[in-house]
Amino acid sequence: MRNSFVGLDIGYDSIKVIELKRDKAGLVATNCVIEPIEYDDVKNYSEEKVAEAIARALKNPSIKGSSVVVSLSGQSVFTRFIKFPTLDRSKIDQIVQFEAQQQVPFPIDDVIWDYQLLGDWATIDDIDEASVALVASKKEVITGLLENFESLKMDIEYIDIAPFALCNCIKFNEPALDGCTLVLDIGAKSTDMLVMEKDTVWLRNIPIGGIAMTQAVQKEFKVTFKEAEFLKKKYSVILCGDGPMVGESPERLRISRALTATMTRLLAEISRSIGYYRSHSEGGRIKQIVLVGGGSNIENIGTFLEHKFNVGVKKLDTMHNLEYRNGMAEFIAKKNTCLDVLLD
Numbered sequence: 001m002r003n004s005f006v007g008l009d010i011g012y013d014s015i016k017v018i019e020l021k022r023d024k025a026g027l028v029a030t031n032c033v034i035e036p037i038e039y040d041d042v043k044n045y046s047e048e049k050v051a052e053a054i055a056r057a058l059k060n061p062s063i064k065g066s067s068v069v070v071s072l073s074g075q076s077v078f079t080r081f082i083k084f085p086t087l088d089r090s091k092i093d094q095i096v097q098f099e100a101q102q103q104v105p106f107p108i109d110d111v112i113w114d115y116q117l118l119g120d121w122a123t124i125d126d127i128d129e130a131s132v133a134l135v136a137s138k139k140e141v142i143t144g145l146l147e148n149f150e151s152l153k154m155d156i157e158y159i160d161i162a163p164f165a166l167c168n169c170i171k172f173n174e175p176a177l178d179g180c181t182l183v184l185d186i187g188a189k190s191t192d193m194l195v196m197e198k199d200t201v202w203l204r205n206i207p208i209g210g211i212a213m214t215q216a217v218q219k220e221f222k223v224t225f226k227e228a229e230f231l232k233k234k235y236s237v238i239l240c241g242d243g244p245m246v247g248e249s250p251e252r253l254r255i256s257r258a259l260t261a262t263m264t265r266l267l268a269e270i271s272r273s274i275g276y277y278r279s280h281s282e283g284g285r286i287k288q289i290v291l292v293g294g295g296s297n298i299e300n301i302g303t304f305l306e307h308k309f310n311v312g313v314k315k316l317d318t319m320h321n322l323e324y325r326n327g328m329a330e331f332i333a334k335k336n337t338c339l340d341v342l343l344d
């Protein structure tokens with residue numbers, strides 16, 4: 001069995017790389033690199049800048065492997081969960097092929113798609129319904145990715161998608177989580193919402209995240225995107241609660257106003273999606289919320305969500321089951337981030 005892996009998360013805002021080793025103590029994180037993608041504004045965001053950031057991250061001397069597991073952002077892929085009466089296994093391929101042609105919103109020849117049967121293959125004949133996760137990505141996204149790695153002389157072991165990797169990461173790090181859990185990965189371009197319940201997961205990518213918050217700050221302060229990004233991170237707060245905002249600086253009040261407006265739009269989408277999930281999947285009530293992603297660093301975001309959903313909110317704790325070496329724990333604490341999606 002291999003005992004060393006490199007995982008690479010291609011986010012919209014940054015490239016995150018983690019090197020993991022398996023030793024007697026269990027899984028150990030030996031190195032990590034976070035490489036920002038350079039852009040002053042979404043208007044001049046480019047694939048070249050993404051490729052440069054990937055190259056910088058992987059050429060970092062601390063990362064030694066020659067093959068990587070790549071996770072793609074939820075917004076670069078199309079996912080659907082399909083259920084159908086279980087037939088014999090040899091027919092499943094055919095059925096999913098038919099479903100892919102029906103459901104993928106692009107010509108099927110222009111995408112690369114695959115599926116995973118959810119649940120336990122061993123008992124599939126004993127249950128009434130097969131449940132399948134279908135994933136598709138435009139061919140140009142995958143070929144662009146492969147070209148990048150060819151020039152870096154690195155092999156891609158396999159490509160995963162961030163929300164599925166996050167789901168595995170949560171199961172690994174938070175095995176005690178019980179009941180229907182809403183996971184929110186508030187990234188830059190979008191927010192991945194996952195509803196995890198028993199052995200199933202349901203997900204949706206919502207195109208509202210840190211960029212939309214920066215744009216709201218930009219509008220509030222009438223500054224450039226870059227200046228707004230700086231102000232957002234400096235004052236990063238959602239003021240909530242019942243009391244008057246006595247003693248708050250004007251900047252914090254204005255940032256809070258901009259972030260609250262964006263979060264309210266995001267929450268409307270999340271509530272709508274939960275309603276859809278519950279009516280279509282006969283899902284249970286959300287018992288708790290787990291937060292991940294750069295947007296989860298906003299001061300008070302947990303309290304804000306607690307008020308709205310009336311359930312407990314916590315940040316994902318990746319320090320539980322994973323040992324960190326080479327000062328990584330301090331690095332992660334300093335960056336106030338967790339390398340959530342890489343522990344696949």
Ligand SMILES: Nc1ncnc2c1ncn2[C@@H]1O[C@H](COP(=O)(O)OP(=O)(O)OP(=O)(O)O)[C@@H](O)[C@H]1O
Nearest residue numbers: 011012013014187188189190210236293294295297
């Ligand atoms: N302290 C903070 N307050 C508010 N926003 C923050 C803070 N720190 C980071 N962010 C925002 O988080 C976002 C980046 O988060 P993350 O690294 O999870 O995104 P990503 O994975 O690169 O993007 P995506 O998931 O959309 O592909 C940026 O928009 C950034 O401005």
Ligand SMILES: [Mg+2]
Nearest residue numbers: 011162187293
């Ligand atoms: Mg992300």
